[in-house]
Amino acid sequence: MKALAASVYQWMDERLGLEEALAFARHKTVPVHRHTFWYYWGGISLLFFLIQAFTGILLLVYYRPGPEAYDSVRQITYDINFGWLIRSAHSWAANLMIGAIFIHMFSVYFMKAYRKPREIGWFSGIGLLLLCMVFGFSGYLLPMDELAYFATKVGLEIPQKTPVIGPVIANLMRGGLEVSEFTVQRFFALHVVVLPALFLPLLGLHLWLVQKHGNAWPPAEEVKPAAERKTMPFFPNFLAKDLAMWLITLNVLAVCAALFPWDLGEQADALKAPPPGIHPEWYFMSSFMVIKLFQGAWGQAFAMGLFTLGLVLWTLVPLFDSTRHAGQRGKYATYFGLLVVVILAVTTIWAYYAVAAEIQQHAQGL
Amino acid sequence: MNEPAAPSEFCEDSANVAPRRAFVRVAMGGIGLCYAAAIGYPVYRYLSAPVEKAEVLAAITEVTLPEAQKLPSGSALMFKFGPFASLLIHHRDGGWSAFDAKCTHMGCTVQFEADKDRIFCACHGGTYDPKTGVNTGGPPPKPLKQYEVKVSEAGIVVSRVKTA
């Protein structure tokens, strides 16, 4: 049996060059220190993406974009065997994936793993994050229930309000002047074909870069002499632990999907008013709150400008905090990162309080 | 004797090569642009087809609502003005108003609250006057777009406000 396996391997190796790749993998090491835990989060994000691809393809079998969208999702959720499970897994994994990506991004940031030679890894990572947000936004509309409809309607006001080119882009995205079945069909094409086609090569680049450069040492560990630094082999040690983390993650997803299966709201009706306290998913709540705070056309423009500026600065941090030995810049970068975390956390929590207050006010008949 | 910049299939002298290369580059670029336009234009029209239809629909200036005059006073009716969700209100004192139901804050659909005699937006609590559409409270920055209402025995005609 072993001899057979060995000869098969050799046959493949002579044609695919497997030994080269494996030799590289065998040499790769992963730093071991008190922050090693954060190295797993990229892999966890990847797991969620794979789950999304798998459950997404399954949903594709029964989902019908266009005027029957709501009905097809109703069928999946309340009719087809384990349809509720596939859908709940997909919805929960979407949220957990963005959560994992945030944890991954912030841990990379604070460990300064964007420094040379890993800048492109950082840039591609930001690109992947933005693609994920668009994945989330486009996927959210697909069930065409009330929540989906109004979230998209409100969300598209942002490009709508952008001067000059805004309305044209918004109309193209909507397939009209209002969110309709044309919008669903476009978002479907975006979500299922265009975004994956952009995401996969970028993801491939991102993963290849991680393999090429390896995991970064956090600054505090980097200054230690080589003899004091511990590592573990990537293959099989880190990979084995990675797999264990994946299994734990799978269980967490299963608990979420089993205990809190994703429901379906009322069908979207253009002539109906939205339910009180309507709001986007948690990862858009920060932007939601900031836009609420700045009233008026100029206020909105200012808010959007602020966001864009923040994003640009965030993306360009490797160029700012580039030298390893200049401590000052490193400190500023860390402070900036903390500021961003605090702002995001505060505006998100505040947004939820505001929503709760609105619901309460409405219930009290104010 | 100077070497030519690169071997040329036709062995022409060096004086003509550089401008020829420049011409080819421009020509290639131009042809590329033509290809892009030839493909891009139909693709753009393809994607914006429903937008064009919606704009045609939105270009209507009036909508007739047969039987709507039977709407009881102190109540409202949602209807579509072209593609846009709109609100028709029959006030308690017998008057009528009609508005585009798109909230001027972030675009949610507003609703008429008969018991409080006001127009309310559930998204962020914005309020409007039900007769004039003026924003009276909450975040909306501008009044609702108002329509003209003509009531007859056959129905109600809602039309765009004619500018002078």
Place this chain on the structure above:
Amino acid sequence: MNYPFWDVPHIGSGWVIGLIAIFHVMISHFAVGGGFYLWLAERKALRENRREWLVMLRQHSKFFLVLTGVFGAASGVGIWFAIGLAHPEATSTLIHNFVFGWAIEWVFFMVELTTAAVYYYTWGRIPDRLHLKVGWVYAVASLFTLIIINGILTFMLTPGAAWLSVAGSGQEAAKFWAAFFNPTYWPSLFLRTLVCVSLAGIWALVTCSRLDGERQPALKTELVRWSAKWLLPSFLLLPLVLAWFLWQVPESQRELLKLGISTIGSGAFTQVTRISMLIALTSGTIVLVVYFLAWRSPREFTLSHALAVLLLGLIATASGEYTRETLRKPYVIGQHMYSNGVRKQWVADKYNREGYLMHSPWVSKDPALPPQMATGQAMFRGQCMSCHTRDGYRSMERLLAGRNPEAIQNLLKVLHENKENNPYRAYMPPVVGTADEIAALGAYLAAWSPAFKPPPAKPAK
């Protein structure tokens, strides 16, 4: 209701039992498995002269004593308090049926607690072989506590035909043995023993993870790997024993597992399906997690890793107990007593003909309410609140949302007549009482939502 009703807001009295019981199972099953773990580990250490093992085992037995002696015992007694308050009707039946069973259980508890303390405090003070014997006595006493409680727990699901034939006649005690060794007794005993063995390994991994892999690499490697092996028996045998258990469960109860396959509609009782799937996934993956985290890199196995495994174990255990409980619906004692205390044999004569409240001396009517409302409220408390809270867990308000008074009365009629085509029949007891009592209940429920809030999206039939 022959007893006063205990109203626990928001979570319901059932969850008071549930939370205490799940906590208890995590510890008690550790107590049983851990007893054998300590005994076998000590025996191996003595035979193979691994004195370093004994140091760790002593530390583990201290942890063991505190956890099981304090938290295990307190939560066990806590279950008594909880069931006595939440469901005195069923508790009374269980006590009367198994008096000597309960008594013997307490004997073994006493032996268990005593030997655990002796085991820890005599480490190194008495000869090794005697100490080993103490450990063995503990393990056997602990196992017997499981052997006995298992009889009573499985009786609730499947009392068995013999006992059911004399139920209500006063002769139930004559069928003690038949009731004790009921149809699900043996598969459940094997199932729980496998869980005990696994939990012994998992809790031991917690202790072993605290060893320093750098200073004592060989010891940590040995102990972590030896503890990890304790998860193998359940991984291999659980699917078979589970299948055996399900085969012994009555068909009507097994049907509940199918309710959540094609839908998650509110009110369709889909949780049995959903939570049972969690059991399958968690117990299937926990061995792999232990393999990849503990077995492959024992020296780097940290406390955080061990706690992650423990958490998975908790999910598996909680799901298992929850599924076992909901599989029994609508009964608290299978085919005999419904979850709300109504006895099946009294439905037609006593309750429907003579009245529910007449036979419920402890259900008092609120004098502040108008008479029909007071009757309705008393009916609700007596018959519904065993499983439903008003606005919290399994919220009655949420489940009735959108129904007007006629719709509510119709629903009660369907539940009362309890015909074959009653969609709730599989998991809800019939509503019992005279026509007036049921009308009063309907009026009481209808008064909650005068605005008749529109319902959430319902599954299309």
